[in-house]
Amino acid sequence: MRGVANTELTAETVMALGRAAARVLGGRRFVVGRDTRRSGPLLCSALAAGVAAEGLDVVDLGVVPTPTVAFASQEMDSAAAVVSASHNPFPDNGVKLLAAGGRKLSAEVERLLEEEAARALAPGRGAGVGDRPAPTGEGVGAIGGDRRLVDRYVEHLVGSIEGRRLEGLRVALDCANGAASELAPEVLSRLGAGLEVIHAAPDGTNINSGCGSTEPSSLREAVRGTGADLGLALDGDADRVVAVDHRGELVDGDHLLALCALDLRARGRLRGDTVVVTVMANLGLRQSLAEQGLAVHETPVGDRYVLEALDAGGWSLGGEQSGHLVFRDLATTGDGILTGLQLLDLVHRRGRPLADLAEDAMRRVPQVLRNVPVADREALARSEAVQEELARVEAELGDRGRVLLRPSGTEPLVRVMVEAPTEEQAQAAADRLARALLRAAGPKQGAGEQGRDPGTDRAADSL
Numbered sequence: 001m002r003g004v005a006n007t008e009l010t011a012e013t014v015m016a017l018g019r020a021a022a023r024v025l026g027g028r029r030f031v032v033g034r035d036t037r038r039s040g041p042l043l044c045s046a047l048a049a050g051v052a053a054e055g056l057d058v059v060d061l062g063v064v065p066t067p068t069v070a071f072a073s074q075e076m077d078s079a080a081a082v083v084s085a086s087h088n089p090f091p092d093n094g095v096k097l098l099a100a101g102g103r104k105l106s107a108e109v110e111r112l113l114e115e116e117a118a119r120a121l122a123p124g125r126g127a128g129v130g131d132r133p134a135p136t137g138e139g140v141g142a143i144g145g146d147r148r149l150v151d152r153y154v155e156h157l158v159g160s161i162e163g164r165r166l167e168g169l170r171v172a173l174d175c176a177n178g179a180a181s182e183l184a185p186e187v188l189s190r191l192g193a194g195l196e197v198i199h200a201a202p203d204g205t206n207i208n209s210g211c212g213s214t215e216p217s218s219l220r221e222a223v224r225g226t227g228a229d230l231g232l233a234l235d236g237d238a239d240r241v242v243a244v245d246h247r248g249e250l251v252d253g254d255h256l257l258a259l260c261a262l263d264l265r266a267r268g269r270l271r272g273d274t275v276v277v278t279v280m281a282n283l284g285l286r287q288s289l290a291e292q293g294l295a296v297h298e299t300p301v302g303d304r305y306v307l308e309a310l311d312a313g314g315w316s317l318g319g320e321q322s323g324h325l326v327f328r329d330l331a332t333t334g335d336g337i338l339t340g341l342q343l344l345d346l347v348h349r350r351g352r353p354l355a356d357l358a359e360d361a362m363r364r365v366p367q368v369l370r371n372v373p374v375a376d377r378e379a380l381a382r383s384e385a386v387q388e389e390l391a392r393v394e395a396e397l398g399d400r401g402r403v404l405l406r407p408s409g410t411e412p413l414v415r416v417m418v419e420a421p422t423e424e425q426a427q428a429a430a431d432r433l434a435r436a437l438l439r440a441a442g443p444k445q446g447a448g449e450q451g452r453d454p455g456t457d458r459a460a461d462s463l
Helices: 011-025 040-053 066-076 107-121 147-159 183-190 217-226 253-266 283-291 303-313 336-350 354-361 377-381 384-400 423-441 454-459
Strands: 002-004 029-034 057-063 079-083 092-098 143-145 170-174 194-198 230-234 241-245 274-278 295-299 317-319 325-327 367-373 402-407 413-419
Touching (some): 011 029, 011 107, 029 040, 040 057, 040 092, 066 079, 066 336, 170 217, 194 217, 217 241, 241 336, 253 274, 253 317, 253 325, 253 354, 274 303, 377 423, 384 402, 384 423, 402 423
Parallel strands (some): 057 143, 274 317
Antiparallel strands (some): 367 413
8 A cells, every 4th residue: 555644655555554454464573664754653653453353463674774674574474564655755655565474465365455454444343343342451462663683684694695805895774764874874784885875864854865776866976076986876765776877867667677597597595596677677688598598588567576576486596677676585575675785796897897797788779658648558558559550569679679658557658669770760660660659649639758767667566
């Protein structure tokens, strides 16, 4: 669930969701954590109250990254929730629920949660379910903290590079004024990296504001200004990361996947020689991996689908262009700090600049993204006129490019992605498809193309 805190996402709604989570997910204990938003304490308290009202003890980790909560959920084999809106601006907030073991919920469990939350919100139904009375006395859940779980998470991160150190690396670190503002510098410092930390002073309102993985311009300046070897930019809940090389050039999730896949394969740790990517992955990533003899398994956009594929195939690495990478042997979810450590360790072991390593790992194909506003996104994406234009563009590009029309899962938009041999060809093809969508929509549905924002587009459909 995600929305504007205190209007779309109220304390009453979140408390009902807490009750529903306790009823559906069960167990004896329940883990919660939050990011740095002003509304975080309000909504996290409501969530914990709902869980405790159903008789489960709540372990409140406080301000921690999403992957910390997932790690604690796995350690305790307990269901969990993160109060965070990830990369969204600070007025928004959200609740992300995890099954015991730090795993994503199935669609069936999500449906049961919705039904149970609706029952809890119904007049007179919040205090109990059916013939079951609300617990009293010792049956009421207790709420308390346990920072030992956070300490164990830190040790897990430090141990992920197997006793190696990062001395000699100069790193600029953008914490997005978010949940990792304390943890990320602590971990990198313990491993000996030289740090220039920016945007690590959260005040409740500045999370993701002009900083972090979706706005890395200040990180570019910090890297160039301090002479750092590279930079890392986390998002608000630290489940994703992008990098910047010593020149200030962005190294996104596709490049990170290519780098880490080749490194894991070289060390015999890329199971099945397969990498899981989403439909948004750059054509250059697919081509580069194929040239190296690695297979690509494609999923819809969303870390849920990446994780499902990793578990079904028994593979070890997958991720998204946004920087949401999953190292399945080390975590149950995407982890920006963990991914950053794997990259730093790789660069340190190779003894070469990130810019050179990234260039060797993958040649990016020019990619253009458009958000086209339409009222009926599903119907328009399937319209005959749009499909005819799509066929013409695909025929012209052949195997030198790729086109994707994807109705947004969260907004009244059709997302247009075009990859082509040159930026100009990609722009022209995207323009043609956007015009076809708008013509099919008619004058009442859209006033024109939306501005391009690749970072937002890539992140829009996953929390």
